[in-house]
Amino acid sequence: MSVPAFNTVAWFQVGTDAPEEARRFYGDMFGWQFNLDPDEDGYDLINYPEADIPSGGIAHMPDASGNHAIFYVLVQDVDAACAEAEKHGGKVTAPATTTGNGLKFAHLADPSGNEFAVFTPPAR
Numbered sequence: 001m002s003v004p005a006f007n008t009v010a011w012f013q014v015g016t017d018a019p020e021e022a023r024r025f026y027g028d029m030f031g032w033q034f035n036l037d038p039d040e041d042g043y044d045l046i047n048y049p050e051a052d053i054p055s056g057g058i059a060h061m062p063d064a065s066g067n068h069a070i071f072y073v074l075v076q077d078v079d080a081a082c083a084e085a086e087k088h089g090g091k092v093t094a095p096a097t098t099t100g101n102g103l104k105f106a107h108l109a110d111p112s113g114n115e116f117a118v119f120t121p122p123a124r
Contacts, residue, residue, distance in 0.1 A: 044057060
């Protein structure tokens with residue numbers, strides 16, 4: 001199993017108010033496989049065929065206003081990445097948050113307003 005390099009897109013998320021439909025669509029189209037995330041309710045982990053680890057997730061949204069698709073860049077330091085984004089004309093749209101299992105992430109926007117996120121995985 002290889003570990004993604006820092007500063008690369010290492011995760012993606014599809015948020016949808018119709019998770020069953022999304023699982024069917026992406027499963028039929030690309031052969032993606034889905035498992036419930038044991039650490040988070042309302043979240044499905046996405047595995048590519050023959051992959052050892054998940055590459056993305058489906059977030060169950062309460063209604064269509066929260067539907068989205070976003071990519072996550074693996075960084076060494078989320079707070080430093082937020083500062084760097086602002087230094088280069090971007091914005092922090094959702095400040096750094098740490099989950100119960102130690103995953104830390106923040107949502108940013110580039111100067112054109114395109115949203116993306118940065119994260120560091122839980123310590124192992």
